Amino acid sequence: MRTQVAIIGAGPSGLLLGQLLHSYGIDAVILERKDPDYVLSRIRAGVLEQGMVGLLEEAGVAARLHQEALVHDGFEIAFSGKRNRIDLKGATGGKVVTVYGQTEVTRDLMEARKTAGLTTIYDAADVTLHDFDGEAPKVRWTKDGVSHEITCDFIAGCDGFHGVSRQSAPASSLQTFERVYPFGWLGVLSDTPPVSHELIYVNHTRGFALCSMRSAHRSRYYVQCPLSDDVAEWSDARFWDELKSRLDPETAHKLVTGPAIEKSIAPLRSFVAEPMRFGRLFLAGDAAHIVPPTGAKGLNLAASDIYYLSRAMREFYGEKSSAGIDAYSANALRRVWKAERFSWWMTSMLHRFPDSDAFSQRIQTAELDYLISSQAALTSLAENYVGLPY
Incomplete structure (x- = not known):
């Protein structure tokens, strides 16, 4: 079996790359170790930058998004019992x-790939990557007890933090940077109307909280909690009571509660692997970097990686130039580190840290006070939140 690009991972980054390559006339096969239902069961964030929406439009998969998505001109930051609106549209033009x-x-993306008759191999077990330091990389896997191999020009590792792609990179060439935060987010998904039509980020003495949504009828809420907490100890009633205690009185009064249809505790981590290219193996998305969700950058960073990688491959096949391929890692990492900085800053400004003393808390309040009173600070926040240019 042969293809031009072997994509490891059928999450949004791998599927988006596959769809863009297809539109450029480049053949790609996607390998995924789980089944489609499992892939779709992953509950993740959903705040999309304009750049990512543009890529979905280019890939021809934005029709339902434009029908059902919620467009947000701003969001709110609450602290000291008051809500303050950040006008994204006004601050960014x-x-x-x-x-x-x-x-x-x-x-x-899955539906578009199926409609186009493109090859996605699910339940691919024991995936291994070979010879990506030469001109004919190979990917091997087993399915239903049968061994398979595919030869390709390039391998795109879009298989997440725990995937085989980064693990296959030579350890002597790989450098990693990491910060693990001493708390997690307890998240609840519920079929209840959102408490506000825009997101509310909350800085509170009891810890961070976030009021978000998936639609006009489905809400997503989070509260900061210790990593040692067991989600089984958090009843629905306990969660709603804790969330209300961190909201301003007006918002708490308007909150509509209901049964949780999903509840989990997610740790927070900042992680970057450098470089993002090893010969003809390229890392993209969570395979190369993780950001805390505070800045809403995880999925958007994966999209920016795919922007650089898809264009580099189009240039390689269409113009017979390796310039984009050679510059991929540097271009992607430049944007990655800016997003890491923003996500770290948002996390530091809005959460309560275990070692936080009275001085640190006053500094945090001063930072927030300055933010909402300075047009320059608001513009900087807004530019980063809507997404820096590719």
């Missing part, structure tokens, strides 16, 4: 963000 769940993005 018209840029906005779009709320559309990652699951829905993945579903749209």
Whole structure:
């Protein structure tokens, strides 16, 4: 079996790359170790930068997004018991963000790939990558007890933090940078109307909270909690009571509660692997970097990687130039580190850290006070939130 590009991982980054390559006339096969239902069961964030929406439009998969998504001109930051609106559209000259769940993005991409008759191999076990330091990389796997091999020009590792792609890179060439935060987010998904039509980020003495949504009828809420907490100890009633205690009185009064249809605790981590290219193996998305969700950058960073990689491959096949391929890692990492900085800053400004003393808390309040009173600071926040240019 042979293809031009072997894509490891059928999450949104791998599927988006596959769809863009297809539109450029480049053949790609996607390998995924799980089944389609499992891929769609992953509950993730859904705040999309304009750049990512543009890529979905280019890939021809944005029709349902434009019908169902929620376009947000701003969001709110609450501290000291008051809510303060950040006008994204006004501060950036018209840029906005779009709320559309990652699951829905993945579903749209899967349907488009199926409709086009493109090859996706699910339940691919024991995937291994070979010879990517030469001109004919190979990927081997087993399915239903039968061994398979595919030869390709390039391998795109879009298989997440725990995937085989980064693990296959030579350890002597790989450098990693990491910060693990001493708390997690307890998240609840519920079929209840959102408490606000825009997101509310909350800085509170009891810890961070976030009021978000997936649609006009489905809400997503988070509260900061210790990593040692067991999600089984958090009843629905306990969660709603804790969330209300961190909200301002007006918002708490308007909150509509209901049964949780999903509840989990997610750790927070900043992680970057450098470089993002090893011969003809390229890392993209969570395979190369993780950001805390505070800045809404995880899925969007994966999309920016795919922007650089898809164009590099189009240039390689269409113009017989390796310039984009050679510059991929540097271009992608430049944007990755800016997003890491923004996500770290948002996390530091809005959470309560275990070692936080009275001085640190006053500094945090001063930072927030300055932010909402300075047009320059608001513009900087807004530019980063809607997404820096590719």
